[in-house]
Amino acid sequence: MKKTLFISDLHLQAETPEITSAFLALLESNNEIDALYILGDLFEAWIGDDDDTVYHKEIIAALKAATKRGLKIYFLRGNRDFLIGKQFLRATGCELLADETVINLYGTPVLLMHGDTLCTRDSTYLRSRKYMRNKLIQTLFLWLPLAMRRQIADKMRASSNQHMQKLSDDMMDVTQQEVERVMQKHNSTCLIHGHTHRPNTHRFTLDNKPAARIVLAAWHKQGSALVWDETGDKATIEIG
Numbered sequence: 001m002k003k004t005l006f007i008s009d010l011h012l013q014a015e016t017p018e019i020t021s022a023f024l025a026l027l028e029s030n031n032e033i034d035a036l037y038i039l040g041d042l043f044e045a046w047i048g049d050d051d052d053t054v055y056h057k058e059i060i061a062a063l064k065a066a067t068k069r070g071l072k073i074y075f076l077r078g079n080r081d082f083l084i085g086k087q088f089l090r091a092t093g094c095e096l097l098a099d100e101t102v103i104n105l106y107g108t109p110v111l112l113m114h115g116d117t118l119c120t121r122d123s124t125y126l127r128s129r130k131y132m133r134n135k136l137i138q139t140l141f142l143w144l145p146l147a148m149r150r151q152i153a154d155k156m157r158a159s160s161n162q163h164m165q166k167l168s169d170d171m172m173d174v175t176q177q178e179v180e181r182v183m184q185k186h187n188s189t190c191l192i193h194g195h196t197h198r199p200n201t202h203r204f205t206l207d208n209k210p211a212a213r214i215v216l217a218a219w220h221k222q223g224s225a226l227v228w229d230e231t232g233d234k235a236t237i238e239i240g
Contacts, residue, residue, distance in 0.1 A: 002032055003229040004105060008039035008114065008194025009218035011080065014055040022223035022240025023059075027066040036071060037103075038094075039194045039216060040078020040114030045157065047149040048142050049087035060091050067093030076101065078114045078195065079129065083138065102186050106230045111188040115195030115215070118174035118182070124163060173198065179213055180206055192216065192226065199224070199236070 005026075012020055026036075043059075067073055076097040077084060089096055101112045116129065131137060141149065164172065173196055183191055189211040199217035203210065214234075217224035223239030 001229050001231070002034045002106075003227050004034045004037065006037045006039060006112075006192055006216060006226040006228070007219075007224070008078070008216040009041045009197060010038075010223075011041055011044040011219065012059060013044040014053075018221070018240065019219050019223065020055075020059075022219070024062050026223065026225070026239050027062050027071075033071060035074060036066075037074045037076070037097075037112060037192075039076045039112060039192065040116075041080040041194065041218075042075070042078070042084075043081045045153050046081035046083050047146070047153050048083055049085045049091075050142075051146060051149075060088070063092035063094060076112060076114055079116045082133065083142070100182065100186065102188055105228060106232065108190060108232065109186075109188050111183060111186050111191045113182070113191065113193040115174065115193030118178050118193065119172065119196070120175045120178045121171040121173075125160075172196065174213075176204070183211065190214070194218070 007026075010019060010023055012023060014020075063073060073092070073094045074097050075084070075089070075094045076099065084096075088094075097112065099113065099117070102109050103112060104110075117126070119125065141152070144152075174193075179191065183189065183206060189206055189209050191211075191213045193213070194216040196215060197218040197220075198215055200215050202213040202215070204213075205211065214226060216226055217236070225237055225239055226234060227237055228234050
């Protein structure tokens with residue numbers, strides 16, 4: 001039976017070999033998977049496609065091997081790896097998706113997002129996101145030496161962690177009003193996203209129709225994927 005997998009928030013880094021092993025095992029599996037969708041934050045940090053560490057080369061090679069075997073892999077940028085560019089996509093064979101993408105999943109229109117823009121109560125983050133997504137700012141950053149970019153990225157992660165510690169649970173989560181606005185914009189009654197690290201399926205009514213928002217799990221200590229098969233059945237599986 002054909003099936004499609006969705007994952008997000010792996011935060012891959014050399015310091016978490018068990019998570020890396022789980023991801024590599026997923027790429028090597030061959031269980032009639034139609035496609036794999038990575039909905040952002042594949043890496044803990046990505047400071048440019050020229051950051052060709054041994055670890056990054058290992059992940060890129062594994063992705064390339066999977067796509068060469070015929071697995072379709074789609075990637076949507078997150079808040080940790082929004083600088084992934086054309087060089088990475090060419091090297092891996094992954095296809096980049098827009099920040100808000102609707103796919104036809106076995107006859108069901110499904111909206112895919114990373115999920116960070118749904119957290120509208122965190123205005124500080126959204127201002128920072130707008131700044132960091134500016135093409136001129138990104139170009140200037142990528143002109144800097146790798147060592148300097150690493151230092152900046154480390155400081156930004158530390159600052160982000162401090163900011164998150166000050167936020168209430170509500171402020172770190174999505175707002176229903178924004179969820180409904182984006183789903184109505186794309187005429188979709190099903191949304192899949194990550195980012196919040198709060199796996200769940202939220203059901204509600206949208207324009208007098210049943211709707212669902214599926215939140216993917218982060219790979220803190222255990223790999224996880226949403227499996228959606230051709231009959232419409234959905235299940236969350238552990239990986240690794």
